[in-house]
Amino acid sequence: MSGKLLEIKDLHVMYHTDLEDVYAVNGVDLELTTGETLGLVGETGAGKTTLALSILRLLPDRTGRITQGEISYNGRNLLELDKHTMAGIRGEEISMIFQDPMTALNPTQTVGQQIYEALMLHNGQHLSKKELWARVDSCLEMVGIPAARRKEYPHQFSGGMKQRVVIAIALCCEPSLLLADEPTTALDVTIQAQVLMMMKELRERLGTSMILITHDLGVVAQVCDHVGVMYAGEIIEYGSLEDVFENEKHHPYTTGLFGSIPKLDVETKRLSPIDGLMPDPTQKITGCSFASRCPHASDRCRREKPGLYREGNHQIKCFLYTGESGQEVSE
Amino acid sequence: MAKVRAAAGAEKGVSQNLEIMRRFRKNRSAMIGLSIFLLICLLAVLADVIVPYSEAITQVKGARLLPPSAEHLFGTDNLGRDMFARVIHGARYSIAFALAVSACSLVISVALGGIAGYYGGATDNVVMRALDVIMCIPGDLLALCIVAAFGTNLGNLLIALIVGQVPATVRIVRATIMGVSSADYIEAAQCHGAGDARIIARYIVPNAMGPVIVNATVNASRIIISVSSLSFLGLGIQPPAPEWGNLLAGAREFMRICPWLVYFPGLALVITSLSINMVGDGLRDALDPKIRD
Amino acid sequence: MLPIILGVTLVVFTIMYFTPGSPGELLAGANPDQAVIDQINHELGFDQPFHVRYFNFLKGIVTKFDFGTSYTSQRPVLDEIMSRFPRTLTLAFFSMISTAVVGISIGILSAVKQYSLLDYASTVVSMFFSSMPSFWIGMMLLLWIAMNFSWFPINGVASWKGYLLPCAALTFCNAAPLMRLTRSAMLETIRSDYIRTARAKGALEKRVIWKHAFKNALLPVVTNIGNNFRALLGGSVITETVFVIPGLGSYVITAIRSKDVPVVMGCTLFMSATFLVVILLTDILYAYIDPRVKAKYMR
Numbered sequence: 001m002s003g004k005l006l007e008i009k010d011l012h013v014m015y016h017t018d019l020e021d022v023y024a025v026n027g028v029d030l031e032l033t034t035g036e037t038l039g040l041v042g043e044t045g046a047g048k049t050t051l052a053l054s055i056l057r058l059l060p061d062r063t064g065r066i067t068q069g070e071i072s073y074n075g076r077n078l079l080e081l082d083k084h085t086m087a088g089i090r091g092e093e094i095s096m097i098f099q100d101p102m103t104a105l106n107p108t109q110t111v112g113q114q115i116y117e118a119l120m121l122h123n124g125q126h127l128s129k130k131e132l133w134a135r136v137d138s139c140l141e142m143v144g145i146p147a148a149r150r151k152e153y154p155h156q157f158s159g160g161m162k163q164r165v166v167i168a169i170a171l172c173c174e175p176s177l178l179l180a181d182e183p184t185t186a187l188d189v190t191i192q193a194q195v196l197m198m199m200k201e202l203r204e205r206l207g208t209s210m211i212l213i214t215h216d217l218g219v220v221a222q223v224c225d226h227v228g229v230m231y232a233g234e235i236i237e238y239g240s241l242e243d244v245f246e247n248e249k250h251h252p253y254t255t256g257l258f259g260s261i262p263k264l265d266v267e268t269k270r271l272s273p274i275d276g277l278m279p280d281p282t283q284k285i286t287g288c289s290f291a292s293r294c295p296h297a298s299d300r301c302r303r304e305k306p307g308l309y310r311e312g313n314h315q316i317k318c319f320l321y322t323g324e325s326g327q328e329v330s331e
Numbered sequence: 332m333a334k335v336r337a338a339a340g341a342e343k344g345v346s347q348n349l350e351i352m353r354r355f356r357k358n359r360s361a362m363i364g365l366s367i368f369l370l371i372c373l374l375a376v377l378a379d380v381i382v383p384y385s386e387a388i389t390q391v392k393g394a395r396l397l398p399p400s401a402e403h404l405f406g407t408d409n410l411g412r413d414m415f416a417r418v419i420h421g422a423r424y425s426i427a428f429a430l431a432v433s434a435c436s437l438v439i440s441v442a443l444g445g446i447a448g449y450y451g452g453a454t455d456n457v458v459m460r461a462l463d464v465i466m467c468i469p470g471d472l473l474a475l476c477i478v479a480a481f482g483t484n485l486g487n488l489l490i491a492l493i494v495g496q497v498p499a500t501v502r503i504v505r506a507t508i509m510g511v512s513s514a515d516y517i518e519a520a521q522c523h524g525a526g527d528a529r530i531i532a533r534y535i536v537p538n539a540m541g542p543v544i545v546n547a548t549v550n551a552s553r554i555i556i557s558v559s560s561l562s563f564l565g566l567g568i569q570p571p572a573p574e575w576g577n578l579l580a581g582a583r584e585f586m587r588i589c590p591w592l593v594y595f596p597g598l599a600l601v602i603t604s605l606s607i608n609m610v611g612d613g614l615r616d617a618l619d620p621k622i623r624d
Numbered sequence: 625m626l627p628i629i630l631g632v633t634l635v636v637f638t639i640m641y642f643t644p645g646s647p648g649e650l651l652a653g654a655n656p657d658q659a660v661i662d663q664i665n666h667e668l669g670f671d672q673p674f675h676v677r678y679f680n681f682l683k684g685i686v687t688k689f690d691f692g693t694s695y696t697s698q699r700p701v702l703d704e705i706m707s708r709f710p711r712t713l714t715l716a717f718f719s720m721i722s723t724a725v726v727g728i729s730i731g732i733l734s735a736v737k738q739y740s741l742l743d744y745a746s747t748v749v750s751m752f753f754s755s756m757p758s759f760w761i762g763m764m765l766l767l768w769i770a771m772n773f774s775w776f777p778i779n780g781v782a783s784w785k786g787y788l789l790p791c792a793a794l795t796f797c798n799a800a801p802l803m804r805l806t807r808s809a810m811l812e813t814i815r816s817d818y819i820r821t822a823r824a825k826g827a828l829e830k831r832v833i834w835k836h837a838f839k840n841a842l843l844p845v846v847t848n849i850g851n852n853f854r855a856l857l858g859g860s861v862i863t864e865t866v867f868v869i870p871g872l873g874s875y876v877i878t879a880i881r882s883k884d885v886p887v888v889m890g891c892t893l894f895m896s897a898t899f900l901v902v903i904l905l906t907d908i909l910y911a912y913i914d915p916r917v918k919a920k921y922m923r
Contacts (some may be wrong), residue, residue, distance in 0.1 A: 460627075460628075460631075461631070463628055463631075464631030464632055464634075464635055465635060466854075467628055467631075467632055467854075467896045467899055467900060468632060468635065468636070468892060468895070468896045469854050469855070469857040469858030469861075469892075469895050469896070469899065470854065470855070470858050471858035471859070471861055471862065472857070472858050472861060472876065472891075472892055472895060473892075475861070475876070475880055476636065476639050476640065476880070476888060476892060477639055478880075479640075479643065479880040479881075479888065480641075480642045481642055482644065552755060556755075556756075556757040559757055560757055560758075560759060560862050563757075563759050563865075564861070564862065564865060564877055565881070566877075566880065566881075576757075579759070579760065579763065586763060586766070586767055587767070593763050593764075593767065597756075597757075597760040597763070597764070600756075601752070601755050601756050601757075601760070604755040604756075604757075605752060605755035607755075608751060608754060608755050609751065612751070
């Protein structure tokens with residue numbers, strides 16, 4: 001396979017408001033190779049969206065701050081780029097699909113104008129207006145919307161159609177990395193499947209890498225090559241689809257996550273949800289962030305942060321596997 | 332699931348109010364405003380103790396248009412009356428009117444807006460169309476007409492100001508109540524069998540109160556300005572009562588030679604309404620903190 | 625719109641119906657004979673019941689555009705109004721424009737630069753101005769500016785200079801709340817999802833603000849400017865008194881003092897109708913800005 005497209009090292013992000021500090025991302029390491037699709041799963045508030053916004057440096061101006069770490073894209077540290085260079089990367093090389101298509105489009109501009117803007121901002125080939133509009137049309141058709149509807153406003157579209165427009169905006173400049181933040185959560189199931197299929201197709205055709213954020217494990221299984229499980233701002237387990245879905249060894253949280261999904265092929269009396277709630281993100285956690293809910297937790301888990309256990313490409317942050325040393329272990 | 336959780340959130344009304352109080356107390360400008368306002372209220376209540384009312388209306392022939400001095404802190408007016416006494420006693424009118432008009436129009440508006448918002452349909456239509464009509468007449472002018480037609484006394488002034496306040500307030504009350512009553516937690520409450528009375532008392536009122544109170548606060552400062560405007564035009568509180576608008580109207584002729592006559596009552600007006608506005612702003616921020624971060 | 629105008633006539637008529645005294649008493653001169661008073665009242669239809677008088681009042685307006693005759697000057701109310709209305713309209717119109725320009729531009733600047741010195745300063749200043757009665761601002765302008773610089777006339781609107789200070793007084797106290805509204809509307813818009821979409825597209829901050837946020841933030845502001853015109857018209861009553869401008873506002877005050885009922889009714893109706901026209905215009909403007917509203921109108 002080709003080289004690393006994106007490399008995140010020890011990323012820490014916090015939100016600072018008048019009332020409290022929220023530690024949203026606490027030391028995330030992540031790698032993405034060209035053409036790969038990575039699924040990020042985890043419950044609400046695990047820091048998935050924050051992670052994606054950090055990559056684009058779109059955290060809320062005053063409150064969100066990247067306190068530590070490095071995000072390198074094609075070898076360039078995104079966190080060190082100036083505003084103009086960063087704006088050039090947004091949309092052109094890295095683009096993002098947002099969670100809620102209902103509010104993601106500007107209500108006072110036609111959908112055509114909104115796609116046109118993205119093309120116009122990254123018009124490296126110096127296309128004429130006419131050519132750009134032709135591109136708008138083909139983008140709309142690419143996502144299955146008749147080109148004639150480009151003159152319509154977002155309120156004239158249904159939720160699924162709006163999400164298609166959002167996807168068209170994100171993909172019109174053929175970015176090399178797509179961050180999809182729960183692109184199907186707000187849609188109903190049949191539309192979900194359509195949108196997912198379409199994204200998969202487009203991605204394959206354009207050769208785009210993707211980070212897919214979701215809490216729907218079914219979607220991950222359909223689309224992703226690799227999976228990262230996030231909990232309280234950390235990636236606690238990472239591996240290929242098979243590693244995470246089928247391998248014997250799992251982080252207790254992952255086990256719990258899968259335990260709370262009904263299975264058709266296994267007879268279970270009742271679902272086994274994970275007890276308790278995610279730790280308060282306003283507090284810094286000293287030990288393992290999952291310790292308070294973990295059935296295997298020991299005193300040590302509450303005191304120290306576990307290192308990484310590696311088995312091939314499969315990584316788990318848990319003392320169950322790291323053994324006595326507690327340091328990074330590879331097998 | 333979501334609805335049940337939302338209902339739980341609405342039930343937490345008490346702790347939510349505590350949170351709002353906490354945010355309000357942290358807001359420095361709001362606390363300054365509140366202290367100034369309370370101080371002015373205190374001055375109004377204790378006006379007689381500070382300077383007897385007689386000083387505010389006694390005309391001293393030898394002491395006309397005196398500049399501020401130790402004896403007459405704010406100087407004297409063209410009839411030799413002590414401006415300090417007049418300004419202090421003037422606070423009574425402004426504060427009393429602000430409180431009375433706000434309270435009355437709040438009660439009336441909540442009743443009307445509540446009826447319109449909760450029942451909707453034809454009732455809503457009738458109430459709102461009637462108010463549209465009133466909203467169309469410039470407020471000060473409407474008050475002037477009422478006062479002119481019924482005569483200039485305190486009662487009519489009160490009515491005129493209330494009529495001016497009610498339509499806009501009803502709109503806000505209605506919009507808020509409609510927003511709250513269509514919220515999911517109301518449906519959730521109905522689902523687990525809460526009756527109308529319980530829903531109104533436990534869910535709608537606590538949740539709709541915030542915006543309504545903020546609005547009432549902002550209105551209070553407008554009422555103070557309206558009272559003084561009407562008095563300034565000679566159609567509000569009648570001289571020789573020392574209302575601030577009156578003082579300013581009386582001082583107009585002399586403003587060039589004795590500017591203190593317009594400074595002090597005017598500043599009293601500005602400070603009072605400013606303090607109320609600061610409180611209103613603080614309340615708004617406390618209720619809706621999302622804009623601040 | 626028509627029903628509302630009709631409603632306004634009814635409300636105004638009803639209120640003025642309760643005015644004590646009768647035109648006869650006002651018109652008959654000093655120490656009149658009761659018979660003369662009755663005679664005049666009869667001629668003016670004043671002795672008829674409420675609904676008949678209201679109907680006649682309406683009929684006069686609808687058929688002959690006749691608002692009655694002023695008790696004090698004996699001239700048709702419409703003529704009296706028309707000779708003064710342009711001044712009031714000029715004042716209100718220019719005040720509205722300068723209010724909008726000042727309020728919106730400062731509001732947007734301070735939202736875009738939230739927590740900057742400019743933001744703090746304009747917030748504090750607007751807080752002060754929105755707490756000031758317009759007549760006091762007017763008096764201060766007279767005291768500090770007009771009386772020190774003879775370039776400004778102290779009263780009247782003989783030349784365009786006469787409009788400057790009254791316009792400034794109205795602008796100060798109306799722009800302050802408008803600025804605060806614009807600021808909060810803008811802050812809310814900047815935080816919305818589609819602004820984030822625009823940023824994610826790679827638009828630079830300036831473009832995001834002007835191409836995306838501005839139009840959306842303007843929506844509540846436009847409505848407010850329309851509603852504000854009501855306050856401007858009402859405020860003109862006081863401002864015209866302070867600056868001694870012979871407009872509709874000062875005229876209505878004189879009429880109220882002299883119990884000239886037809887004039888009061890005529891002026892109030894006129895101002896309300898003007899306000900309605902402005903509201904209609906802002907509705908059209910609103911539809912022009914917001915395609916969702918436009919779609920509703922088209923249907």
